[in-house]
Structures are given as C-alpha cells and as structure tokens.
Amino acid sequence: MIQNSFEYIGRKVTGFLFEAGRLTLLFGQVFYWTFKKPSEIKSVFEQMVIIGNKSLAVVTITSLSTGMILALQTGTAIERKISGAANMLGGIVSLALTRELAPVLIGLVMAGKIGSAIAAEIGTMAVTEQVDALKTMATNPVKYLAVPRFIAALVMLPVLTIYADLLGTLGGLFISLNIFDGTSGGYFESLNMYMRLDDVFKGIFKTVFFGAIIAVVGCHKGFETEGGAEGVGKSTTASVVISSMLILVTDYILTAFLW
Amino acid sequence: MIKIVNVSKHFGSHKVMNGLSLEIPDKKTVVIIGRSGCGKSVLLKHMIGLLKPDSGKILVKDRDIAKMDTVELDDIRKHFGMLFQSAALFDSLTVAENVGFALTRFTRKRPSEIKKLVKEKLALVGLENVEDKKPAELSGGMKKRVGLARAIAMDPEIMLYDEPTTGLDPIMSDVINELIVELQKKLKMTSVVVTHDMKSAYLVGDKIAMMYEGRIIHEGTPSEIKKTKDETVKQFINGSAKGPIQMLG
Ligand SMILES: Nc1ncnc2c1ncn2[C@@H]1O[C@H](COP(=O)(O)OP(=O)(O)OP(=O)(O)O)[C@@H](O)[C@H]1O
Ligand SMILES: [Mg+2]
Numbered sequence: 001m002i003q004n005s006f007e008y009i010g011r012k013v014t015g016f017l018f019e020a021g022r023l024t025l026l027f028g029q030v031f032y033w034t035f036k037k038p039s040e041i042k043s044v045f046e047q048m049v050i051i052g053n054k055s056l057a058v059v060t061i062t063s064l065s066t067g068m069i070l071a072l073q074t075g076t077a078i079e080r081k082i083s084g085a086a087n088m089l090g091g092i093v094s095l096a097l098t099r100e101l102a103p104v105l106i107g108l109v110m111a112g113k114i115g116s117a118i119a120a121e122i123g124t125m126a127v128t129e130q131v132d133a134l135k136t137m138a139t140n141p142v143k144y145l146a147v148p149r150f151i152a153a154l155v156m157l158p159v160l161t162i163y164a165d166l167l168g169t170l171g172g173l174f175i176s177l178n179i180f181d182g183t184s185g186g187y188f189e190s191l192n193m194y195m196r197l198d199d200v201f202k203g204i205f206k207t208v209f210f211g212a213i214i215a216v217v218g219c220h221k222g223f224e225t226e227g228g229a230e231g232v233g234k235s236t237t238a239s240v241v242i243s244s245m246l247i248l249v250t251d252y253i254l255t256a257f258l259w
Numbered sequence: 260m261i262k263i264v265n266v267s268k269h270f271g272s273h274k275v276m277n278g279l280s281l282e283i284p285d286k287k288t289v290v291i292i293g294r295s296g297c298g299k300s301v302l303l304k305h306m307i308g309l310l311k312p313d314s315g316k317i318l319v320k321d322r323d324i325a326k327m328d329t330v331e332l333d334d335i336r337k338h339f340g341m342l343f344q345s346a347a348l349f350d351s352l353t354v355a356e357n358v359g360f361a362l363t364r365f366t367r368k369r370p371s372e373i374k375k376l377v378k379e380k381l382a383l384v385g386l387e388n389v390e391d392k393k394p395a396e397l398s399g400g401m402k403k404r405v406g407l408a409r410a411i412a413m414d415p416e417i418m419l420y421d422e423p424t425t426g427l428d429p430i431m432s433d434v435i436n437e438l439i440v441e442l443q444k445k446l447k448m449t450s451v452v453v454t455h456d457m458k459s460a461y462l463v464g465d466k467i468a469m470m471y472e473g474r475i476i477h478e479g480t481p482s483e484i485k486k487t488k489d490e491t492v493k494q495f496i497n498g499s500a501k502g503p504i505q506m507l508g
Binding site: 121124125128129130132133134135136138139140181 | 304307309329332333334336337339340341343346347348349350351360361364365381
C-alpha cells in the first residue's frame with residue numbers, strides 16, 4: 001500500500017519532469033529554427049491574420065468590460081470616503097490595466113482561444129498521419145508548423161494588448177462620465193499624472209512571453225497527441241491548462257523583475 | 260536497395276516485429292502481404308525512418324536509416340515517395356497544393372510549370388478538375404489517389420505504397436496496378452507495396468513476401484507463391500477460415 005503510493009507519486013513526478021523536459025526541448029527547437037532560416041514567411045502572415053480574426057471579438061469584450069468594471073468598482077469604493085472620485089479613475093484604471101490586467105487577461109483568453117486551436121489543429125494532423133507525411137516529404141514539422149505559429153503569437157499578443165489597453169481605458173472613461181459625473185479632461189489628467197510610459201511598455205513586454213508560451217505549449221501538446229479524436233480533445237484541454245498556469249507563474253516572475 | 264536485418268519492434272507489451280529480415284532489390288517491386296494488424300504499415304514506416312527499431316538494422320543505400328540525424332534523414336527522404344494507408348492529405352491545403360507540395364518547396368519550377376505537372380500526375384491516377392477542392396470534399400478512394408499523385412510528384416527512386424488499391428472500385432484498382440507497374444518499368448523505381456488484394460499482388464510484384472507473427476515467413480515470385488506448399492501462406496492467399504492461422508490470437 002505504502003509502496004504503491006510512493007510508486008504513484010514517483011511516476012507522477014517523473015512524468016511531470018519528462019513533460020517539462022520535452023516542452024523545453026521543443027522550445028529550443030522552435031527558437032533555433034526561428035532564427036536559423038526564416039522561411040515560411042507567407043505562413044507567418046497567414047497565422048497572424050488567423051489569430052487576429054479569431055480573437056478580435058473576445059479581446060474587445062474582455063478589455064472593454066474589464067475597464068468598465070474596474071472603474072465601477074474602484075469608483076464606488078472611493079466615493080464612500082471622498083467625493084469626486086471620477087477625477088482619479090483615469091489613473092487607477094489605466095495603471096491597473098496596462099501594468100497587469102490587460103496583459104494577463106489577454107494571455108489567459110488567448111490561451112483558451114489560440115492555444116487550444118493550435119493544439120487541436122496540430123493534434124489532428126498528428127493522429128491522421130499528416131505530421132508523418134510532412135516528415136516523409138523532407139519537411140521538418142517544427143519548422144513548418146510550429147515556427148510560423150510561434151512568430152505570429154509573439155507579434156500578435158502585444159498588438160492585441162495595446163488594443164486592449166486603449167479599449168479598457170475608454171471603457172473606464174465611459175463609466176467615469178456616465179456613472180460618476182466625471183469629465184474627460186479630468187479622466188485624462190489623472191491618467192497623465194499617475195501613469196508612466198514604461199508601465200505600458202513593461203506590460204506589453206510581458207505578453208511577448210505569454211505569446212511564446214501559448215504557441216509552444218499548443219504545438220507541444222499537438223505533436224504529442226495520440227489516440228484519435230479523444231486524444232485531440234485531451235491535448236486541447238491540457239494545452240489550455242498548462243499554458244494558463246505557465247502564464248500566471250511567468251507573470252509573477254516578470255513582474256518581480258520588471259518593477 | 261533496402262535491406263532490413265533482424266529488426267524487432269514492440270509497442271508496450273505487444274511485439275510487432277520479431278527479428279524480421281527482408282531485402283528489397285533495386286528497381287524491383289516487392290509486395291508484402293499479411294493479416295490485418297500483423298505490422299505491415301509499421302514495417303513500411305521503419306523503411307522511411309518514421310519509426311525506429313528496438314534492435315536490428317534498416318539499410319537504405321547501404322546506410323542505416325535508424326542512426327541518421329534529422330538532416331541526413333531529410334536528405335534520404337527526398338529519394339522516397341510514400342503513400343499512406345490513410346492517404347494523410349494535408350487538410351488545410353487544396354488538392355493542387357497537396358500534390359505540388361514537394362515541387363513548390365524543393366524545386367525552382369515556376370508556378371505554371373508546377374500547375375502543369377500537378378495536372379499530369381492527377382491524370383495518371385484518373386482524376387481531373389479536382390485541383391481546387393479541399394481533401395474533405397473528396398471520397399475515400401479519391402483521397403487515396405490524390406495521396407498517390409502527391410507521392411509520385413517528384414518521381415522518387417523508391418516508392419512505398421500502403422494498400423494502394425484498398426477502397427477503389429475494380430476498374431480503378433486495375434488502373435492503379437498498371438500505374439505501379441508502369442512507374443517501375445519507365446522510371447526504374449524500387450517499390451514496396453503492402454496489399455490485401457491478391458490480384459494486385461500477383462500483377463505488380465516481382466517478389467511477394469508474407470509477414471506473419473513478426474517475421475517474413477515466406478517469399479517468392481508470384482508463380483512460386485501460387486504453387487507454395489506452406490500451409491500458412493496457402494490459407495492466406497486462398498482466403499480460407501480453416502488452417503494454421505487462427506482467427507483469434
Ligand atoms: N504508434 C503505435 N502505437 C502503438 N501500437 C501501434 C502503433 N502503430 C501500430 N501499432 C500496433 O502494431 C500492430 C501492427 O499495426 P499495423 O498498422 O502495422 O498493421 P497492418 O499490418 O498495417 O494492418 P492493416 O492491414 O489492417 O493495415 C497493431 O497491433 C497496432 O495496434
Ligand atoms: Mg496497415
């Protein structure tokens with residue numbers, strides 16, 4: 001009994017370590033091929049368009065509502081003590097959004113939207129022997145499938161985050177004007193007073209890492225898919241779970257180093 | 260020439276190949292027959308390095324393919340064409356892009372030339388006006404033939420066919436059999452054909468090898484195979500339920 005549970009734990013731990021090892025290995029290969037010979041340029045643009053199309057709606061809704069909720073919550077709380085909270089909202093909303101909320105929420109939403117799509121697509125290719133077919137035609141699947149998705153995610157996550165920063169700030173402004181009788185002059189003045197440009201840049205910088213995580217985890221889970229449609233389902237779920245966890249951990253580490 | 264020497268391979272506790280040896284002579288067609296699930300597809304995948312053996316050697320042009328790194332593998336694979344049992348078409352690409360895949364990537368041919376070649380190869384497998392379709396819009400047999408057109412697109416030296424006529428009607432089967440023979444005659448291809456279709460096996464094979472319980476238990480020319488005294492082979496080629504091969508197990 002005791003031996004069994006040790007065996008169980010041992011298997012789980014080695015399983016985890018092996019998985020981490022393979023993920024790191026794939027990351028290394030993707031990185032190598034990204035800089036080695038930049039081929040598949042057309043494919044990179046295709047993937048960027050796909051990511052943009054797929055995520056514009058969710059990013060719009062996520063960022064707009066986050067900005068609005070943020071303004072509503074902090075505004076109501078501040079009004080309990082001080083009147084005229086509206087004039088502080090610009091700073092609060094934009095700081096919280098650009099430093100933390102927009103990057104991490106976009107990261108998580110995109111892990112669900114894009115990471116899962118990558119895992120499902122490559123996973124289907126793996127179980128239907130399309131990945132094998134690529135190999136027989138002297139085409140490296142990492143180079144052909146993973147690298148374009150990696151580069152596209154690396155570029156698109158920051159782009160979408162900038163968009164989310166802007167939209168969220170406008171959402172906050174909307175609440176400030178309509179719920180708290182603020183003025184747009186006051187909103188942007190406080191934004192100007194509290195926020196520094198490097199807050200924005202550091203927030204955006206974080207999402208480059210999130211993009212890398214989403215693409216590499218999605219590809220890794222895709223390539224390792226076994227066992228037909230059921231396997232594809234499992235890989236898809238696993239890719240979302242793993243990349244979400246990694247994004248949160250990485251977010252903490254980066255935040256600790258950047259500020 | 261491909262030479263398989265004493266190869267073993269297992270998945271989990273299941274031993275698929277157990278000291279299997281087989282020679283594929285240059286410019287000849289070898290047909291591999293055997294029961295469903297006996298490991299024919301696994302054997303083909305070993306020949307092109309998609310699977311690695313647990314032990315033994317797979318020599319392609321006198322070099323062990325199991326020991327090659329990815330760059331060497333890519334080089335040697337440019338001499339191969341492979342038709343997968345499931346066709347394995349890229350479903351995000353059109354038929355024309357599938358068939359022209361290697362041509363676009365590895366030759367300097369102009370798009371118009373590639374288009375012409377793609378049309379030619381498709382005509383060889385009895386298809387026309389399907390260039391712009393996606394694989395999902397094709398029937399099973401059409402997919403198989405597009406897969407074949409893609410495999411022969413670069414006129415490879417070595418062709419591996421995994422059940423080329425399965426799922427085709429009798430007339431189309433015959434067209435494909437003749438194509439295999441013709442490719443071997445005209446382009447001097449070395450071919451390995453896995454099939455359940457005995458008519459096709461007799462027609463295209465210079466040599467027929469029967470795989471059973473992880474080994475090649477018998478090989479010979481079609482006429483030798485037809486006259487064989489081996490009970491196992493006899494049972495298989497006559498397709499009878501009674502004999503040394505048990506239904507279960
Ligand atoms: N990747 C794999 N993982 C685990 N087992 C496998 C794998 N590939 C094949 N097998 C097993 O190996 C055995 C041989 O499979 P294979 O596909 O080579 O059979 P086959 O002779 O081609 O059959 P068929 O004529 O039906 O195509 C089967 O029992 C199969 O379950
Ligand atoms: Mg098979």
